[in-house]
Amino acid sequence: MKRVVPSEIQRFCKDCLEVVGASPPHAASLAAVLAQADQMGYFSHGLNRLAIYVQDVQLKLADGAAVPSIIKETTATAWVDGKNALGPVVGNFCMDVAIKKAKECGIGWIVAKGSNQYGIGSWYSTQALKHNMLGMVFSNASPLVPPTRSEKNAMGTNPLSVAAPAMDGDSFVLDMATSTTAVGVIEVKKTTQKKIPMAWAQIPDEKPKDTIAKLAWDIKDQMPLGGEEINSGYKGYGLALMVETFCGILAGGDFGPNIREWTDAKRPANLAQCFVVINPTHFAPGFEQRMSEMNRILRNLEPLHPDKPVLVPGDPERKYMEKVNKEGGVLYTEDQLTVAAQLAAKLKVAPLKVL
Amino acid sequence: MKRVVPSEIQRFCKDCLEVVGASPPHAASLAAVLAQADQMGYFSHGLNRLAIYVQDVQLKLADGAAVPSIIKETTATAWVDGKNALGPVVGNFCMDVAIKKAKECGIGWIVAKGSNQYGIGSWYSTQALKHNMLGMVFSNASPLVPPTRSEKNAMGTNPLSVAAPAMDGDSFVLDMATSTTAVGVIEVKKTTQKKIPMAWAQIPDEKPKDTIAKLAWDIKDQMPLGGEEINSGYKGYGLALMVETFCGILAGGDFGPNIREWTDAKRPANLAQCFVVINPTHFAPGFEQRMSEMNRILRNLEPLHPDKPVLVPGDPERKYMEKVNKEGGVLYTEDQLTVAAQLAAKLKVAPLKVL
Secondary structure (H helix, E strand, C coil): CEEECHHHHHHHHHHHHHHCCCCHHHHHHHHHHHHHHHHCCCHHHCHHHHHHHHHHHHCCCCECCCCCEEEEECCCEEEEECCCECHHHHHHHHHHHHHHHHHHHCEEEEEEEEECCCCCCHHHHHHHHHHCCEEEEEECCCCCECCCCECCCCECCCCEEEEEECHHHCEEEEEECCECCCHHHHHHHHCCCCCCCHHHECCCCCCCCCCHHHHHHHHCCECECCCCHHHCHHHHHHHHHHHHHHHHHHHCCCCHHHCCCCCCCCCCCCEEEEEEEECHHHCCCCHHHHHHHHHHHHHCCCECCCCCCCCCCCHHHHHHHHHHHHHCCEEECHHHHHHHHHHHHHHCCCCCCCC | CEEECHHHHHHHHHHHHHHCCCCHHHHHHHHHHHHHHHHCCCHHHCHHHHHHHHHHHHCCCCECCCCCEEEEECCCEEEEECCCECHHHHHHHHHHHHHHHHHHHCEEEEEEEEECCCCCCHHHHHHHHHHCCEEEEEECCCCCECCCCECCCCECCCCEEEEEECHHHCEEEEEECCECCCHHHHHHHHCCCCCCCHHHECCCCCCCCCCHHHHHHHHCCECECCCCHHHCHHHHHHHHHHHHHHHHHHHCCCCHHHCCCCCCCCCCCCEEEEEEEECHHHCCCCHHHHHHHHHHHHHCCCECCCCCCCCCCCHHHHHHHHHHHHHCCEEECHHHHHHHHHHHHHHCCCCCCCC
């Protein structure tokens, strides 16, 4: 395993995207989100995804230079056409609009169609924190989750992220797929042939239960949060549908099983996303103090196991970033570095410089 | 088991609340929500809860005549003081404000402090449907759920509800606790000594696992949605904290473990709630058509078991209401009717008239 400094991860991703046709600022936008994911320990959403984005730009399935625009707006809302730009370009555009509206009238609720995968949701929700506001984002995704009782998948892992500011730079940051696990988690485990808990995937009765991560990946039926119906998996399915309602249904993008398959290289994704910013100064004074008090209470709860303290959502990622900062770089496996080297050779881009 | 017509459930609840001091219109507001819950098959949230509300009014823990007011507002937002009025009085007030604002500028985001238990969330979220808009509501609640890794509870079952209109009166209506089950479900099962799945409650290792519903009720540690950490229970915990952030933290009401215990008869609840209405006409045209198409796709998915069709959230309640309508009334058990008769005798109110 070897380390790479974050700025070098960004440089590499940006070069790869530019060489296949993305405009420099757009390539930089996407590169920043990918590098951030790896710095937070979300390896499923960082460098690991670069080849997919490169393919989308190369095949002109995504437009590496398009600029999103507002179709319709009020003081508090906007409907945006992402124009098939890179996901982070659409996301950053929408968050800027949402922040501006929330400053003016307390809330901004923006939905975009014609978007692409935007990486980690917390990249967007946490933009509100810099303005002492709350952020909330939703994205639909390619079908991978069977609705409760369904034999086949019809919903995406439809993630949501919420960020709220506490005092002295502390915060609450939730970033989760509405399925039991993100597809990337199974993706990462499949290569190692690791077993996964039964609540993660819907495995047909006739299939062998061993090497289950590989099987779950092949079948592409991930359980909604909660798992089986008896354990309230229908709530995870309901949350996935809630996310879809705020995304594809509200924005008029593709939705549900009509979204292209995850690896489909034939048509644009036409994903839809929803971006919300809430200005706490228009509600009860002292928001950050209360958020800090809530965080303090939670972190000080007596743990079931002394070596596993109670965490506030966002703490694991915070801890991982501190570690990366302290160690001076992101630690990648040989596998990850080999894939990156192959991509560099293929695209004739300067290879990733390891420490 | 005997039937009671819905108007008679309302009459009985209203009489009980009035006789202990609630104003007639406020008693009627609460009675309507309770009767609706039983008509939908949510027996945990209907007549079953009446005695608790009666006690709150009788002991002046809730104000049966108070009128909520707006403390602060913008075109799109409002911060409301519920003035310790009955939950449905606060809820209906806030939804009216949210609907008015959403008509004007596309969205209304209202938070209230000084509220009380408001019954089923879908009572409020579905009010938006009558105006062809989307509704979303959140409420905090008394602590019953241990955050992931915590020995003790510190969060409520913090429910959320989302309603979105489809064509010809169809809709998508999600109404769920962010715990694996609502407390009422365990409450109903405890009297019958029924076992419950392990993912529902956090039972300490040293406790017997039999008559587990009773035990779960006594311990009051319900699992967040997802259950154990390995099955992503931290996501359910994160959702509970999201709800609390939009309620107690944003509105400045009580929050987390500072909320009174569920059966505490010593101080007002000071719950907080959040009410959102979104006007789809400010986004992509054809919202209801797409919602109907999504529902159609979901209901027509091939089911795993032929006798268990795939449902859209809201379908089970819809089906139950149709049954009640067809049969001419809500079917109550002898137990439920005995409790109601005792309450009638105690309050000197005309007893519930059964068919």
